Amino acid sequence: MPPEFWILPSFLPMHPAKMWCYSRMVYMPMSYLYGKRFVGPITPLILRLREELYDQPYSEINWKIVRHLCAKEDLYYPHPWVQDLMWDSLYMCTEPLLTHWPFNKLRNKALEVTMKHIHYEDENSRYINIGCVNKVLCMLACWVEDPNGSYFKKHLARIPDYLWVAEDGMKMQSFGSQVWDTSFAIQALLASEMNDEILDTLRKGHDFIKESQVKDNPSGDFKGMYRHISKGSWTFSDQDHGWQVSDTTAEALKSKNGGLAAWEPAGASEYLELLNPTEFFADIVIEHEYVECTGSSIQALVLFKKLYPGHRTTEIDNFIDNAVKYFEDVQKLDGSWYGCWGVCFTYASWFALGGLAVAGKSYNNSAAVRKGVEFLLRTQRSDGGWGESYHSCPDKVYRELETDHSNLVQTSWALMGLIHSCQRSKSPPPCGKAVD
Structure with a gap:
């Protein structure tokens, strides 16, 4: 979901305000990271993970072709064609415009609004957030915004709320009950x-x-x-x-x-x-x-x-x-x-x-x-x-x-x-x- 969704008029049916809160909270930091085009440092660990996760060399993957690729075992909800058409149109037509002047001003505004929502949710959940997926993504978004900032440091303090040690090692729970x-x-x-x-x-x-x-x-x-x-x-x-x-x-x-x-x-x-x-x-x-x-x-x-x-x-x-x-x-x-x-x-x-x-x-x-x-x-x-x-x-x-x-x-x-x-x-x- 591009960050521009967060600056659409809220009465529109596709505005994030209409979404289920858990999905909304997960897509919110993802929107920010996508809009920032964030890529972390390519470390030896990242290279090993790429080799383990992908079935072909990472540098040879044609991302346009594999955008909708999914293993048949995981395909419980096949996308309707109208959804694929919409995402592909945004990716191929709208996204190139939003990364260049003058439309990049709209992108910057959307990123600003999205981060405002991230900080609001962080503060109102005392940095626990609605669940573990949202927690990690919001923490990453705050780090991308400012690695030495107070928002990121406050996130670090609440990581132990999600971790527990079982007989077979440390695990992360989805949320407390x-x-x-x-x-x-x-x-x-x-x-x-x-x-x-x-x-x-x-x-x-x-x-x-x-x-x-x-x-x-x-x-x-x-x-x-x-x-x-x-x-x-x-x-x-x-x-x-x-x-x-x-x-x-x-x-x-x-x-x-x-x-x-x-x-x-x-x-x-x-x-x-x-x-x-x-x-x-x-x-x-x-x-x-x-x-x-x-x-x-x-x-x-x-x-x-x-x-x-x-x-x-x-x-x-x-x-x-x-x-x-x-x-x-x-x-x-x-x-x-x-x-x-x-x-x-x-x-x-x-x-x-x-x-x-x-x-x-x-x-x-x-x-x-x-x-x-x-x-x-x-x-x-x-x-x-x-x-x-x-x-x-x-x-x-x-x-x-x-x-x-x-x-x-x-x-x-x-x-x-x-x-x-x-x-x-x-x-x-x-x-x-x-x-x-």
Whole structure:
């Protein structure tokens, strides 16, 4: 993506403001590095890497010809021809103009605006950034701008947040999940009904969650920087991260179809997915609604309504009604729901059935719940557990594990979905075999 995209009028459908935030944050520093035509020092290590990575001598590669080359194993999302035409036109026709006077003045302005966005995101995430890919690219962009500058040095201080040492060496994680993990751990501990014995643990967990709440919106004119309100929300990791996540919060009551997105309100045109430049990911250009986020948020709002029955009651009731309709609308013919943040139909069915249950829907009064329960019972394996293959995610069809043994985690998800649907009281109980 050329940096000039960042100075387009924001009302245009292809403006980066319309993109899913994670993609936007990754393409932002890439735009800067591309516009600067940055090339690092050619060291012996770089030469060895070139020899290892490319199947022909680096100096002989015709980059114009291989621009759209991709291994068939990685080609999950083939580019539409209109996208290739657009990128090729920008590369062959527009790019040469922008590197020469007087059009290079436009390029310089675009680079200035892009770097302004980079610094803004760095400061508002305390240099953790939204994820590891964005973190490294923003740090590199700051180094290109000024190798001895304070922005680059601040980045260096947060590198350890991403690194951890395993038994087979040092690794880099995609992003932290401290709030997410702590929330589930506390829920599990509370369900054990051992509150007196683990009171200190519960208190510490509560304190961490409380202190991790985002206290302020992004600084300055955050809407002008294409950010949304975050005050009062929780992130996936910790307060420093700064990016609100809907399934640890219940902020966004604005979805058109009743579903809830992950980071920002969904609403951009689906046609923008035609511009997806990655061959191995689908549906990453714009924000989408998710069953998991909707299920988590409806449970949070129902609990909030019980604790504070007079607060924004109409809005919460409308949200719950719309969310129930969303679950019914996106349910598959086989009774399942497609999950985007876990594997896959089992995972989403747990969240959907949990959300429907707190909204007053049960096996007896809801066709969606009955179909969801029947899906889980139909996919239960002979040993009593559940086992779904990751192939369900790209194929978008339920695929069973090829092994004979069920998966403990997926069995737990399915069990919780059935418990939400009041199936543990059935005779014979469908949960009994899974528990055994």
